[in-house]
Amino acid sequence: MNLTVNGVDTAIDSGPLTSLLDVLREELGITSPKAGCEQGGCGACTVIVDGEPRRSCLTPVASIDGAEVTTVEGLGSPEHMAPVQQAFTHHYAAQCGFCTSGMMMAAQAYIDRGGTDDHTAIQEALGGHVCRCTGYVKILDAVAAAARGDSFDLSVTAAGAAMTNLGGVA
Amino acid sequence: MPPEVLVPSSPDEAVALFGDGTGTTVIGGGTVVLPNITYGRLKPGRVLLLSQAGLDGVTVDGDTIMLGATTPIDALLGLEDQVSALAACARNLADYEVRGQGTVGGNLCVGAGYEAPRGDLQGCLLALDARVRSAGADGEQSEPIEDFLAHRRDRLVLDVSFRRPAASAFAALEYPHTHEYTVLAVTGARDADGTTRLAVTGVAGPGARLRSAEALASDPEAAGAAAPGDVTFADDALASAWYRGQVLPVLVRRVLTQLEESA
Numbered sequence: 464m465n466l467t468v469n470g471v472d473t474a475i476d477s478g479p480l481t482s483l484l485d486v487l488r489e490e491l492g493i494t495s496p497k498a499g500c501e502q503g504g505c506g507a508c509t510v511i512v513d514g515e516p517r518r519s520c521l522t523p524v525a526s527i528d529g530a531e532v533t534t535v536e537g538l539g540s541p542e543h544m545a546p547v548q549q550a551f552t553h554h555y556a557a558q559c560g561f562c563t564s565g566m567m568m569a570a571q572a573y574i575d576r577g578g579t580d581d582h583t584a585i586q587e588a589l590g591g592h593v594c595r596c597t598g599y600v601k602i603l604d605a606v607a608a609a610a611r612g613d614s615f616d617l618s619v620t621a622a623g624a625a626m627t628n629l630g631g632v633a
Numbered sequence: 634m635p636p637e638v639l640v641p642s643s644p645d646e647a648v649a650l651f652g653d654g655t656g657t658t659v660i661g662g663g664t665v666v667l668p669n670i671t672y673g674r675l676k677p678g679r680v681l682l683l684s685q686a687g688l689d690g691v692t693v694d695g696d697t698i699m700l701g702a703t704t705p706i707d708a709l710l711g712l713e714d715q716v717s718a719l720a721a722c723a724r725n726l727a728d729y730e731v732r733g734q735g736t737v738g739g740n741l742c743v744g745a746g747y748e749a750p751r752g753d754l755q756g757c758l759l760a761l762d763a764r765v766r767s768a769g770a771d772g773e774q775s776e777p778i779e780d781f782l783a784h785r786r787d788r789l790v791l792d793v794s795f796r797r798p799a800a801s802a803f804a805a806l807e808y809p810h811t812h813e814y815t816v817l818a819v820t821g822a823r824d825a826d827g828t829t830r831l832a833v834t835g836v837a838g839p840g841a842r843l844r845s846a847e848a849l850a851s852d853p854e855a856a857g858a859a860a861p862g863d864v865t866f867a868d869d870a871l872a873s874a875w876y877r878g879q880v881l882p883v884l885v886r887r888v889l890t891q892l893e894e895s896a
Contacts, residue, residue, distance in 0.1 A: 478635055478638075479638040479640075479680075479682070480636060480638060480667075480670060480677075480680060482667055482671060501668060501671050501672070502668035502671075502672070503664055503668065503727075503730075503731055506728070506730070509730060515733055516729065516730050516733075517730055517733065517734060518664075518730050518731065518734065520667070520668070520671070521662070521663050521664045521667050521668070521731070521734060522663060522667070522734070523660060523663050523667055523682060525638055525640060525682055525684075526640075526660070526663060526682055526684035527684070528640075569729070569730070587729065588729055589729075590728045590729060590813070591727065591728025591729060591730050591731060591813070592728075
């Protein structure tokens with residue numbers, strides 16, 4: 464089996480029924496997708512498969528042989544964050560961070576399919592994602608900002624300062 | 634021993650590989666089966682993965698609507714103008730990602746859930762008087778969905794078809810919960826001659842017709858009161874049998890009222 468993961472053509476050795484989540488985390492060492500509930504209910508493992516957000520924990524890897532998979536690692540880097548990552552940073556949309564990867568991948572897919580800053584539409588698009596810190600208001604603000612195409616100077620925002628202090632570790 | 638995994642690339646190949654189904658686990662979208670494997674509840678020996686089998690697609694031919702077995706749930710949202718209750722039922726199911734992955738056939742074939750009901754579409758497709766075409770022992774069969782649900786899981790679903798009703802309506806118990814299961818939902822469908830069918834999802838076992846309520850369809854209050862007598866309720870993590878029994882009459886009344894208003 465083969466997958467294109469974050470733009471890199473990758474041969475997959477895991478068994479055909481291995482979940483995409485386990486392939487990414489265990490075989491490829493890509494750890495942004497989180498193993499939360501591992502039954503499709505929490506959203507933390509969400510990645511983009513051929514343009515659509517998918518629960519990697521529910522996806523047998525053989526069912527997407529040949530697909531293009533994008534994770535947070537493929538969105539941007541700490542030095543060159545993608546707009547959705549900048550928006551999450553600027554709006555303090557991450558607290559403990561466990562749900563953040565899934566939230567951002569769902570948000571990216573929502574924006575890619577033409578989603579607007581309408582909060583009701585964002586709630587519908589992110590309805591399968593649970594934040595146990597209950598930071599939903601900030602998350603909605605961030606997705607709306609990214610959908611609008613807001614630009615941020617993270618060096619002068621509080622969140623940006625915090626990022627710098629952490630050495631860019633997100 | 635690792636399971637044998639078969640990935641057919643056409644409907645005919647899927648039917649041939651399924652055979653009489655003995656010892657074969659079918660994976661449509663994987664939303665139900667894969668967690669069972671992950672959690673060790675299921676150790677399949679032989680797996681038929683339908684992702685490439687070409688069994689998906691929605692076909693509208695005159696008054697007949699056909700849903701291929703591996704049609705993802707989110708494709709049903711596009712049937713809003715054809716049969717609004719089915720679109721509403723699909724929209725009520727889980728979330729954006731799961732709707733994109735779970736399949737119509739899988740939703741018909743799931744067994745009892747773990748402390749939660751399953752088979753969100755079953756009540757709706759019962760109310761639509763759908764027929765299920767399937768393959769397995771004794772070859773291909775087409776039968777009413779009610780008969781299929783009585784012996785489900787033994788056969789490979791190929792497609793589900795139904796005639797567009799004159800009117801349809803859907804009502805679900807709104808229940809805030811982390812996981813968006815269908816706790817209890819009622820669908821009604823009315824033909825041009827006034828025949829009304831009502832069915833429920835979220836009771837013990839698969840979806841069920843509400844025949845006593847159907848017989849009283851012209852009187853929503855009486856139909857609602859009669860409906861609990863048609864089914865058996867179960868306790869689970871989402872609601873008690875008692876609570877479901879209290880809510881079912883309300884949902885039946887709402888559906889019948891919606892049908893009246895859309896006439």
